[in-house]
Amino acid sequence: MIRLGSFQDVHGVLPSVVLGNPPFGLRLASPSLHGRTVISELCYLTWWMDHAPLSGRCGLIVPDGILFREARAFREARERLLTEFAVIAVVRLPVGTFSDAPDVRTNILLVSGDVQPETIRYYQVPRAAGPSSLRADLPSDALEGALAWVLDGRKDRYSWDIPISDVKQGTWCLDIPCPGLSRDGLEYRKNAHHTAAAVRFGEQMSLQLESFNPCPASRIEVLGRWIEKRGAPIGRVDGSRRFIGVYQQGFGPAKGRRAAKTDRYRCVERNDFAYNPMRAVQGAFALCRSPSEEGLVSPDYIVFRLKDKAPVGPEDLLSYIKSRDGLREIETHSHGSLRRRLRYKDLEEIQIPVPSDTVST
Secondary structure, three states, X not given: OOOHHXXXXXXXXXXXXXXXXXXXXXXXXXXXXXXXXXXXXXXXXXXXXXXXXXXXXXXXXXXXXXXXXXXXXXXXXXXXXXXXXXXXXXXXXXXXXXXXXXXXXXXEEEEEOOOOOXXXXXXXXXXXXXXXXXXXXXXXXXXXXXXXXXXXXXXXXXXXXXXXXXXXXXXXXOOOOOOOEOOOXXXXXXXXXXXXXXXXXXXXXXXXXXXXXXXXOOEEEEHHHOEEEEOOEOOOOXXXXXXXXXXXOEEEEOOOOOOOOOOOOEEEOOOOEEEOOOOHHHOOEEEXXXXXXXXXXXXXXXXXXXXXXXXXXXXXXHHHHHOHXXXXXXXXXXEOOOOOEOOHHHHOOOEEEEOOOOOOO
């Protein structure tokens, strides 16, 4: 990290500095976790905590999963990190920072053996690459803003802090986004790509309504206000039901081996959307347009639909989701280390442009 030696300014003299960049994605047995097999980055973190010199500082590079995964091993590791050590800062790097892991979100944890301060300083390094690229090559001065905030307390729009009391509860989650910014340091409501998308979206709606007056979408809203979850487990399966999958082109016959028990498969009906959380970033969303497309999808899929008073129609929403801007929103809100997942609660956080002449309720 640039000027890493300057971290002595945080709490006085710096006896030692340790840098750690663990391998991601391998599964290893961790002695610290009673021999349990865990992914390599968690195994590395627990090994580091067993051997870390309490008098020094450490900069650890970890994927997002370390910060938020709710499995017992991850939660226990975070609890130990926040009680036996002091987490000074979390520097959030944009996706694609490392060329050998172009779709992995990573963070720099700045840790010491001192007493935990009352707040943890966060900094979101903004994305430097174009909106269509997963690579995010950082310029040489990319971390200067983070250093100014962590070392000197000089804030900018990419910096914020969180009381440690807010973190030490529940699952001890450290995955805390910057207010008003996406996970790549882009402003939700004022970013240029949102504005352009809003204008294009409004123009498309105007054409569909055969209106002579342009009706640009000038308002950005959270999708969760306008959708509802669907696809309750079907229970006993009717023999006439067909099993379907979701692909980039839409619905199609389900591939692969069917589960032995199908009572948990989800029913997709007309006007329902469905997607595979593990393939959402690839645009694998589908809209059921007619009874001929209805069927049953895997219980791992998510099914939802627009509410009756939604300001956009199903076709409009599908077009936006599959657009470059929509896929960027999906990528921004997805979670995961090696494979990103868009959960339903993440879907609700996606921001969509809506026509300016609709009434927000």
